[in-house]
């Protein structure tokens with residue numbers, strides 16, 4: 059039976075509970091495959107067939123105490139799903155690109171030979187940088203780390219980037235600017251319910267990070283306050299003490315307006331500001347113009363609400379500012395992050411328990427995956443590829459010379475532009491489905507189709523795989539082991555519950571074997587197990603900001619995870635950041651940023667009078683490549699829809715459940731109307747988890763943030779057209 | 788073993804349907820979920836609520852059953868119909884004021900929430916209350932429930948959902964007045 063858990067201190071939600079054990083079953087402790095919450099779960103494995111057959115709550119995981127959203131509960135169904143790709147697939151007829159037709163099964167030998175030949179051919183003709191790697195962060199740190207090395211050492215190309223550009227890049231940019239370090243949360247999640255005020259901006263927490271909700275509600279149950287900034291009255295906004303129902307894309311004005319009120323009304327922690335920050339005076343001057351009236355004009359939020367929100371946050375003894383993609387997926391996403399972070403910095407509500415700033419990390423390893431060298435300009439340990447000392451340190455681990463280290467590349471969306479211009483002709487895609495998730499899909503799909511040669515590594519035939527020449531079958535999260543870093547910055551362990559299905563292989567193994575084919579085996583062949591990769595990865599991160607060296611698998615198990623930085627064997631890790639009020643800028647101070655407001659890149663006009671915003675639903679994850687195949691989740695949300703306010707619907711003479719055409723300057727799609735008062739009248743919302751002609755990213759705009767290169771998924775101008783006689787029940 | 792009960796804090800529900808997904812995971816449940824989650828007023832707002840079997844002390848479903856197929860477990864859980872006794876008359880589905888019993892036409896058999904009897908008989912929380920991310924569904928001792936009741940200085944004193952003219956006392960407890968009523972703000 060389960061041993062009594064005596065590890066980390068548990069909070070009041072923790073209950074000691076024995077798991078149910080059925081005959082002929084064993085339980086493998088692990089975490090969910092999907093979002094940054096990384097809820098603990100036990101996979102039920104049949105000991106006769108050695109197959110995963112179900113899930114059992116993991117009551118002893120301190121962050122989520124057994125709780126899971128419906129994605130987590132059904133996640134196990136991915137592993138032995140009939141849609142799994144079991145052998146490498148090759149498509150000989152390139153004219154079929156963009157469809158799921160024409161693939162034939164092949165051996166790994168044949169697939170590797172073909173890839174190696176094509177890659178060499180292309181690089182021989184067009185230079186090393188003609189190849190590119192597009193990766194993702196829904197995989198372990200070890201895989202993310204090795205992918206960066208694979209691109210730079212095996213393929214020797216500068217062009218590598220990843221889907222975190224569409225997810226966490228603005229949070230990263232904002233935190234780096236404000237704090238000098240990018241750890242998604244300055245405090246552990248077990249603090250959240252103990253704070254006195256949660257200020258949550260642009261996070262549909264109840265749907266996107268549901269297992270945070272028992273802590274969020276507990277703040278209110280204790281008499282604390284919940285403030286939510288969101289254009290929609292989401293399930294969390296519904297119960298907020300103040301719902302700041304702003305126009306999409308106007309966050310920075312709201313943040314400036316609130317900071318202004320905090321300063322005007324005497325909530326500044328002068329000692330903290332003087333000793334531990336820079337930039338207060340400029341910021342004070344800049345936000346001065348953001349009176350409640352002016353802020354209200356820009357944001358559309360009532361003056362009283364803005365005043366009340368600032369008052370609550372100002373008065374709260376402890377408060378946490380939290381945000382997510384709502385504020386980050388804008389072409390001023392980085393400014394929004396720094397803007398809201400200013401609230402904590404001017405009031406000194408940071409660097410102590412129960413107060414701080416956090417972003418809700420979108421992907422399972424959105425935190426760890428962005429730290430270790432999949433980003434065009436980063437190397438392991440959050441090192442910069444433009445910093446000679448950093449390059450030197452990594453070269454020592456990799457065994458190459460600094461001259462051999464490629465230059466920085468370009469961001470995810472910009473890679474598609476280079477494909478279109480034929481600067482990039484070959485693509486190795488893994489762990490991502492940009493043919494659904496990238497903005498301005500008509501362009502992106504054209505760029506993918508125009509490639510000379512494309513490899514896609516996935517366990518299902520995704521919409522993006524439809525553009526590939528070769529598909530390599532990889533494993534799901536349950537068929538390999540390694541670490542991921544959850545939204546707290548806590549490094550945790552994913553465990554293997556089943557052998558790889560069919561001929562599928564883990565990504566790291568594919569990369570090692572392919573490196574050997576490309577004649578680069580001497581840099582990779584020593585990596586024979588996931589743990590080998592882990593050991594090299596810890597070493598490569600050593601000495602960087604995101605130092606994982608001391609986070610051994612053993613320690614992770616003993617301590618219920620390890621918060622980075624964790625520099626050596628003795629270091630227990632860092633659950634709370636900045637307790638010593640030392641920030642990571644060279645002078646040890648945080649930066650309060652003076653940020654002029656800019657409107658969204660595309661504002662509504664007579665032709666396109668509506669604001670289109672996009673997001674998630676609780677039943678699906680990212681591009682839906684995984685969750686759309688799970689029966690329960692598909693039953694609950696089979697297709698996208700457009701949310702419209704009843705008054706707006708009346709204007710267009712459209713009804714609930716009627717199909718309409720929604721269009722922007724970039725594209726169009728047909729959606730079923732969902733009428734709801736829980737949205738602004740000037741705004742429509744469509745979830746983005748769907749592909750092909752249903753993808754809302756056919757309509758979204760690729761206006762990029764100047765720092766993070768994040769596209770503006772959250773705001774563009776749109777119009778609705780009624781379809782004649784097409785009412786469907 | 789301290790007796791625990793299912794306790795519902797309806798106002799907490801976020802409509803995620805995790806309770807339904809998890810229901811299928813209980814050993815005896817044959818991958819079918821047994822309860823419901825409703826959108827309370829879908830055109831207006833995002834409020835949802837679970838509709839769970841309340842495990843009535845004197846359940847209408849069992850009373851209406853001409854074949855005594857619906858047994859009450861010693862823990863108070865009102866079980867699914869016994870395969871060997873259920874005659875498929877569907878009286879129970881009509882008798883229950885909440886419409887909880889479901890009917891499998893293929894097997895000609897009623898099935899309903901049995902409070903994960905495989906788990907709860909050993910004091911392990913039912914699947915729904917284990918996973919519910921919002922703490923709408925909780926598995927609590929009577930003491931814990933009483934402490935909650937005191938915490939909310941409720942003016943009407945009502946604490947159960949079922950009125951005398953429906954089903955009287957239930958094993959499941961529901962906080963009907965809503966979690967935020969009577970909460971004293973910290974500042």
Ligand code: SF4
Nearest residue numbers: 090093096097127130
């Ligand atoms: S998707 Fe996120 S919230 Fe849901 S179970 Fe998985 S990790 Fe938890």
Ligand code: SF4
Nearest residue numbers: 800801803804806919
């Ligand atoms: S799991 Fe909880 S929050 Fe989700 S629908 Fe069920 S009762 Fe509501």
